[in-house]
Amino acid sequence: xxxxxxxxxxxxxxxxxxxxxxxxxxxxxxxxxxxxxxxxxxxxxxxxxxxxxxxxxxxxxxxxxxxxxxxxxx
Numbered sequence: 001x002x003x004x005x006x007x008x009x010x011x012x013x014x015x016x017x018x019x020x021x022x023x024x025x026x027x028x029x030x031x032x033x034x035x036x037x038x039x040x041x042x043x044x045x046x047x048x049x050x051x052x053x054x055x056x057x058x059x060x061x062x063x064x065x066x067x068x069x070x071x072x073x074x
Contacts (some may be wrong), residue, residue, distance in 0.1 A: 007040035015048045025053075 004010060011032050025045060029038050046053050 004041070005038060007044040010041065010044050010048075012048060 002011075002044065027038070027041060042053060
């Protein structure tokens with residue numbers, strides 16, 4: 001688990017362990033977190049992913065504070 005304040009704090013080395021590839025990333029944000037910060041994190045995760053990142057929870061777009069994101073391989 002990592003605590004970050006913005007997408008620029010995401011470390012590419014978190015995704016380098018090929019013996020245990022990352023497939024699901026949980027993202028939690030406070031209700032007052034601006035959407036642009038959350039979207040920036042998702043955009044950066046897409047750069048590390050070999051396939052598009054998809055929202056798997058919640059199934060519909062909502063204002064919930066927790067998201068689960070999935071990619072075949074980061």
